[in-house]
Amino acid sequence: MSVNKNRSSTVYLNQLITNIPLRQKIADQNDRDKFEWNQWQSATKAINNVEVSPKEKHVRNLILGTFRLEGSRLFWSMMIRINIESHPVIGWKFCYIIHRLLRDGHKNNGVQQNYSLLSYRYCNLIIAKLKFHERNPIFTGNLTMNEYKDIRRLFNDNFNSYFQLCIELFDYMEAILNLVQVIFKSLDQSRSNSMTAAGQCRLNPLIVCIQDSSLLYDYIVKVLFKLHEGLSGDVLQDHRQRLIDQFQRLKCFYAQSSTLQYFSNLIKIPVLPENPPNFNVKEDLKNYQTPVAIVNTSSSDSSQVMEDLLIDISDDTKSTLRATFSDNLLENETMYNRAQDISDLEQTLLQYDTMLKQNRSETDDLHRTIVIKDAELIAERD
Incomplete structure (x- = not known):
């Protein structure tokens, strides 16, 4: 053989x-x-x-x-x-x-699993944001400008700089809209809605997306008006088409978000006009209105819960409580003592919690040391 x-x-x-x-x-x-x-x-x-x-x-x-x-x-x-x-x-x-x-x-x-595609698109957005701010340090993290109030005065009449800035604004907006798309698609597939915990977990980042996209859209429109002052319409054809595409997606995003109860008390969502501005008509700049997204910061989650509890208490219930406390001072004193005991127990609990965190930190350090030593030992054996 x-x-x-x-x-x-x-x-x-x-x-x-x-x-x-x-x-x-x-x-x-x-x-x-x-x-x-x-x-x-x-x-x-x-x-x-x-x-x-x-x-x-x-x-x-x-x-x-x-x-x-x-x-x-x-x-x-x-x-x-x-x-x-x-x-x-x-x-x-x-x-x-x-x-x-x-x-x-x-x-x-890969990206077929659950939150994987969502996280992938979110990472793309974060990278796009980091790149944008690296190239344009004049913008703060919340997309306001440090020194300039009007973006059309940022580069004076340097239209090459405005042209490049417009592309970077488009790219940033594209990353936001791509994330928005997969979030709404995931809600349809999982049959979640805005009033379920799972739905709100996915929708929560859209509040920041609404804030940023409204500012980006405003900057894009104003930069395009500036570009049309010094460049021909043919040169800017691709820019205008890209704005039209993003305008339609952004308008759909705002309209869809406005129908969700989750956002009703959290943010005022901008309303875009029926069509984007006509950049060949200078009068459209005067008629243009900046979209504004206003976040409601007047109440936190905990205060909202307390407010809901107060709303659930009727006037009759309040009267009954007042009568009970007035007619029974002994019971009132007992409740006070119980409250004091609870306060003392909470203080003790905080002390134990601090000690527990310290122990956990020391335990984590020991685990890290063990893993490092184990890896070194394995490397030596190999």
Whole structure:
């Protein structure tokens, strides 16, 4: 019998993946423990503070683990124990492993899962905001301008600077509208609404989006009017078309938000006109009205709860309470003593809570030290 010595012994990752049965349950607890321990070993050997590249065998094992479990829940639970923020090399290796899992791992590692697409779009928005402020330090974090009240006087008659600024304003607005789109789409898919806890969890960031988008739209309109003073209409055709597209999406965003009860007491949502301004007509600038979003900061969540409780108490109930306190001084004194006892207990509880936080902090430090020492020991063994 002849043996082909030139035959490669390499087993490719996709060959291993095809041999893994989907939804294979780990019936035996010992097998489950062994599998999880094996994954943990690969995770700590691939993601540690030793400045060497992760070994491919450990990376492959983590990838195969996502196919075994049809997702990356185990991986993320392990990442909590690794303390990614504790060392820059750990953070760097973590990014590489995530890249590999998204590229080669099970499909449920990606943006199909629950909040993944929402978080992805939110991260894009944050990056767009950081880039915008890095390039335009004249704008504060809340998009007001430090020294200038009119954006049309920012660069005098330097139309090249206005042209570039307009593009960056468009990009910032695009990131906001993309996040808005996936938030509303996720509500439709999950059958949540604005008066459920899950719905409000997703809708809450839109308050900031309404604030920022109203300012961005105002800046874009004024910059475009400025550009039309010095550049031909043909040069600005793409800018005008981009504004029209964003105007329609923004108008839909405001209209849809206005129908949700959740926003009714939190923010005054701007109302956009039927059509965007005509930049070829200078009179449209005089008729243009700046959209204003006003956030209601008069009451906090806790005060609102108290207000609701007060509303629920009728006048008859209040009268009954007054009569009770007036007619029974002994009971009133007893209630006062109980209130004093409660206050003393709360003070004691705060003291214990402070001590508990200190103990937790010390425990966390010990855990970090153990993980670091464990990683160093594993690296030495390898």
